[in-house]
């Protein structure tokens with residue numbers, strides 16, 4: 001078992017906000033090294049579960065021997081601002097089908113590994129507009145891992161996740177892995193009624209991710225879809241008076257609960273957990289859209305409000321996002337699918353709804369973006 005690099009005491013120290021905040025962190029999906037069965041992953045399990053299709057992407061938790069220092073600020077360059085909004089380089093030969101009227105698209109006929117820089121600029125803008133795009137028929141998973149990282153690295157500095165397992169030698173790749181015949185789902189549902197965990201990724205960082213890539217390596221034949229919500233449309237659904245009240249509010253986001261959860265699962269904490277204060281509304285640098293920027297996994301407290309006031313408003317916003325199926329999309333995975341979303345204007349939730357022991361294995365490339373900012377209230 002890999003040792004924690006940061007002690008539980010370090011994590012507890014950054015819990016002060018959480019103790020007075022909503023603190024609704026439920027982690028259904030990071031199974032940790034205690035549940036990892038290398039033999040079953042490499043050789044398969046009985047007659048029903050084949051070996052992992054991409055063993056080079058199986059997780060290890062010992063890429064690091066020493067804890068990482070805190071992340072340093074960097075200047076993000078937003079390529080979506082350079083894009084031709086008619087998308088001639090990205091979509092000329094593409095078939096684009098919208099998933100819904102206001103969020104999501106499915107694209108056939110584009111190979112993400114072959115994009116020119118101009119096409120990558122357009123990808124950043126296209127994804128910012130659509131919020132989430134499923135690209136089918138991709139060769140991404142079969143590329144050398146470094147090649148996949150090189151493509152994603154165009155969009156920002158790679159985030160190295162503080163607690164997730166990663167492929168050996170590639171800590172920049174965040175893995176979502178539930179092994180063959182994993183039984184931890186049953187344990188989870190002994191305590192909870194559903195697996196919905198709305199969040200945007202790692203919003204506790206000072207510069208959270210923007211254009212984000214997640215690709216399927218192995219998955220169940222049915223189940224394990226990912227839900228997405230359009231947080232810009234969610235903002236527009238609110239009344240002008242309500243939007244005015246939200247303007248200027250600031251929210252604490254915390255990494256502490258995730259770190260403690262990892263430690264409890266025998267996992268790692270690569271760097272001491274942080275808290276960041278972000279505007280409750282953020283403006284997208286390429287589209288100028290405003291979006292709600294809160295999520296129940298990492299947001300904890302509205303600055304300046306008393307606990308009950310903060311909980312009341314945050315819980316209303318969480319309900320608004322969760323219940324808004326008329327601004328959500330559900331993406332079904334298939335071999336060769338790469339899903340790209342803009343983490344600044346969406347939240348998502350995985351679903352733990354299959355029970356046939358099938359492996360679910362995905363890799364995420366997570367370029368960080370600008371520090372969230374909010375432009376002036378404009379109605």
Ligand SMILES: [Fe+2]
Pocket residue numbers: 199200201348
């Ligand atoms: Fe996520």
